[in-house]
Amino acid sequence: xxxxxxxxxxxxxxxxxxxxxxxxxxxxxxxxxxxxxxxxxxxxxxxxxxxxxxxxxxxxxxxxxxxxxxxxxxxxxxxxxxxxxxxxxxxxxxxxxxxxxxxxxxxxxxxxxxxxxxxxxxxxxxxxxxxxxxxxxxxxxxxxxxxxxxxxxxxxxxxxxxxxxxxxxxxxxxxxxxxxxxxxxxxxxxxxxxxxxxxxxxxxxxxxxxxxxxxxxxxxxxxxxxxxxxxxxxxxxxxxxxxxxxxxxxxxxxxxxxxxxxxxxxxxxxxxxxxxxxxxxxxxxxxxxxxxxxxxxxxxxxxxxxxxxxxxxxxxxxxxxxxxxxxxxxxxxx
Amino acid sequence: xxxxxxxxxxxxxxxxxxxxxxxxxxxxxxxxxxxxxxxxxxxxxxxxxxxxxxxxxxxxxxxxxxxxxxxxxxxxxxxxxxxxxxxxxxxxxxxxxxxxxxxxxxxxxxxxxxxxxxxxxxxxxxxxxxxxxxxxxxxxxxxxxxxxxxxxxxxxxxxxxxxxxxxxxxxxxxxxxxxxxxxxxxxxxxxxxxxxxxxxxxxxxxxxxxxxxxxxxxxxxxxxxxxxxxxxxxxxxxxxxxxxxxxxxxxxxxxxxxxxxxxxxxxxxxxxxxxxxxxx
Numbered sequence: 195x196x197x198x199x200x201x202x203x204x205x206x207x208x209x210x211x212x213x214x215x216x217x218x219x220x221x222x223x224x225x226x227x228x229x230x231x232x233x234x235x236x237x238x239x240x241x242x243x244x245x246x247x248x249x250x251x252x253x254x255x256x257x258x259x260x261x262x263x264x265x266x267x268x269x270x271x272x273x274x275x276x277x278x279x280x281x282x283x284x285x286x287x288x289x290x291x292x293x294x295x296x297x298x299x300x301x302x303x304x305x306x307x308x309x310x311x312x313x314x315x316x317x318x319x320x321x322x323x324x325x326x327x328x329x330x331x332x333x334x335x336x337x338x339x340x341x342x343x344x345x346x347x348x349x350x351x352x353x354x355x356x357x358x359x360x361x362x363x364x365x366x367x368x369x370x371x372x373x374x375x376x377x378x379x380x381x382x383x384x385x386x387x388x389x390x391x392x393x394x395x396x397x398x399x400x401x402x403x404x405x406x407x408x409x410x411x412x413x414x415x416x417x418x419x420x421x422x423x424x425x426x427x428x429x430x431x432x433x434x435x436x437x438x439x440x441x442x443x444x445x446x447x448x449x450x451x452x453x454x455x456x457x458x459x460x461x462x463x464x465x466x467x468x469x470x471x472x473x474x475x476x477x478x479x480x481x482x483x484x485x486x487x488x489x490x491x492x493x494x495x496x497x498x499x500x501x502x503x504x505x506x507x508x509x510x511x512x513x514x515x516x517x518x519x520x521x522x523x524x525x526x527x528x
Numbered sequence: 529x530x531x532x533x534x535x536x537x538x539x540x541x542x543x544x545x546x547x548x549x550x551x552x553x554x555x556x557x558x559x560x561x562x563x564x565x566x567x568x569x570x571x572x573x574x575x576x577x578x579x580x581x582x583x584x585x586x587x588x589x590x591x592x593x594x595x596x597x598x599x600x601x602x603x604x605x606x607x608x609x610x611x612x613x614x615x616x617x618x619x620x621x622x623x624x625x626x627x628x629x630x631x632x633x634x635x636x637x638x639x640x641x642x643x644x645x646x647x648x649x650x651x652x653x654x655x656x657x658x659x660x661x662x663x664x665x666x667x668x669x670x671x672x673x674x675x676x677x678x679x680x681x682x683x684x685x686x687x688x689x690x691x692x693x694x695x696x697x698x699x700x701x702x703x704x705x706x707x708x709x710x711x712x713x714x715x716x717x718x719x720x721x722x723x724x725x726x727x728x729x730x731x732x733x734x735x736x737x738x739x740x741x742x743x744x745x746x747x748x749x750x751x752x753x754x755x756x757x758x759x760x761x762x763x764x765x766x767x768x769x770x771x772x773x774x775x776x777x778x779x780x781x782x783x784x785x786x787x788x789x790x791x792x793x794x795x796x797x798x799x800x801x802x803x804x805x806x807x808x
Contacts, residue, residue: 474610488575
């Protein structure tokens with residue numbers, strides 16, 4: 195509502211006085227920030243920031259709110275002033291610190307984490323085989339290779355004019371994309387013995403993961419192959435190349451550039467989905483975290499440690515993926 | 529030539545398929561004695577029955593009982609760790625020979641497993657918040673909201689369809705009527721909900737007495753109401769269909785009852801002798 199004596203002209207003047215100065219948006223952000231922080235219990239921060247012993251609690255609280263808002267706004271202000279790389283670096287470091295602060299607030303027993311960390315990482319052997327993160331990586335690498343072969347075969351079948359190949363391929367992708375991975379793992383482990391094939395947990399895990407991810411990746415391969423312009427095949431045919439050689443030498447290398455980013459995504463997802471095989475009692479990372487967590491009611495400790503290990507492994511995967519992407523993207527992407 | 533190899537392949541497959549089906553009598557016992565190894569399944573997420581210590585080794589009451597059984601069979605022991613559902617589903621396909629996993633022999637489980645011997649008994653108890661005043665006896669919990677682990681004997685008890693299928697299982701009566709049953713993935717989650725406060729989500733929970741006492745020791749503000757509701761016999765389980773192995777195990781566990789080995793282990797892990805139904 196506009197009161198008497200405040201015409202549009204006056205309003206405009208007030209607006210420009212208040213908000214068209216360089217500091218104005220920052221002040222607004224500061225006020226919003228303080229308003230957002232106000233309802234929270236900041237006693238741990240204020241006690242540490244102001245150290246105000248004699249001040250009443252409310253004054254202390256508001257001092258804390260203002261100080262924290264100032265720090266936040268100043269921080270964003272600083273970040274906007276620097277160049278892109280530095281912005282990214284500062285943001286990452288700050289978010290990481292906040293994350294660690296969040297974990298710190300659980301008051302975890304770090305001693306317990308360190309006493310059992312080497313089991314999670316899988317340093318050493320159990321019954322002469324890998325365990326923990328090392329076993330997770332082993333299962334993933336094996337499943338990566340097998341699922342890539344399966345995916346290529348299924349994609350070629352799907353693109354084949356042969357009805358039998360097309361039928362087998364579509365049936366396979368339909369079933370393994372259409373059922374939960376956990377169920378597939380149990381089917382391989384419990385179902386196959388019914389027809390005389392008794393597998394131990396780790397091969398069962400690799401088979402189930404390969405079948406499931408092979409079905410998903412088949413679609414990625416198919417899309418990649420279809421995206422290669424038809425003229426490429428025609429040109430190759432004009433040169434007199436055999437069909438199989440055309441696929442191998444002309445189409446696939448060009449398709450790979452498009453296949454690799456989503457395929458890398460699949461592998462990262464697989465790294466984490468491999469935790470499902472803990473139901474079979476394979477001693478991979480998630481299993482180790484759960485059992486060691488239960489042993490002395492230190493569940494959170496072990497879960498957080500496992501989360502950080504999974505994250506670290508995924509980060510390495512991402513790095514490798516971007517390297518490969520760069521190699522196959524030569525001459526196309528910058 | 530092609531045809532020939534195909535036929536051979538089919539014949540080989542048929543050979544591989546044929547022996548699979550029901551176990552032969554004495555098959556498991558033969559395998560154990562010839563290999564010199566007893567493979568026992570265990571779920572190390574349940575202290576004090578079974579857990580992993582700081583050296584990544586198995587420890588617990590069930591583990592010690594399993595070691596004793598292997599000792600008396602004159603073989604080594606090995607542990608495998610499939611999940612509980614996989615163990616209770618039966619059809620172990622020779623992956624492991626025995627489960628010493630505090631399993632209650634129910635009629636449903638007896639369809640896929642054999643229970644040669646009972647090695648101890650766990651009392652099932654009603655627990656409430658420490659400051660609760662309205663539930664002084666189990667009967668007071670009638671019509672209240674009670675938490676239990678899903679597919680446990682405690683859930684069966686509250687539903688009044690508990691059939692313990694074991695010789696010498698002490699009789700019991702249903703003392704809680706028309707409870708509003710809340711089921712959880714594990715018993716511990718029910719206790720976690722109960723600790724939030726009296727009547728916040730639950731008025732009480734039914735679980736094993738050792739579990740409840742363990743939680744109270746860990747600082748859960750709970751208390752145990754009255755006498756145990758019923759006594760659960762807990763048995764050694766094997767895959768169905770090997771009476772010779774079953775008989776051998778029954779003899780061994782009998783001997784362990786008689787010479788006090790089980791009582792000693794029970795006192796070591798539970799602080800009480802839980803091996804006799806009469807002691808409760």
